[in-house]
Amino acid sequence: MGTTAPPDLLPGTLDLLILKTLASGAQHGYGIAQRLKMTSDDVLQVGESSLYPALQRLLLKGWVKAEWGASENNRRARYYTLTAAGRKQLVNERAEFDRLITAIHRVLDAM
Numbered sequence: 001m002g003t004t005a006p007p008d009l010l011p012g013t014l015d016l017l018i019l020k021t022l023a024s025g026a027q028h029g030y031g032i033a034q035r036l037k038m039t040s041d042d043v044l045q046v047g048e049s050s051l052y053p054a055l056q057r058l059l060l061k062g063w064v065k066a067e068w069g070a071s072e073n074n075r076r077a078r079y080y081t082l083t084a085a086g087r088k089q090l091v092n093e094r095a096e097f098d099r100l101i102t103a104i105h106r107v108l109d110a111m
Contacts, residue, residue, distance in 0.1 A: 012093070014046065028071055061089075
């Protein structure tokens, strides 16, 4: 049996997933990636080349803030935290995502 490549995310979905992950508390980049992998049963594997540009985008939009701290293994790590604006954006993006998924299901079920 061959291995299956991780699925591509819908545009904008990574931002939503990061915001949702940070809703439970501050995380460093590696921790965010591991949490996404774990909670998706290894389906969502987000690489650094996608994760860090997304985090930078969220920082620039003011939806997350970052500060340096020590990781679990005492290494210097940048910890990301959801801002009030980020919490509001999470609610908005979740509603829009749910609307999109419902529409996709309607089309698939109609065929």
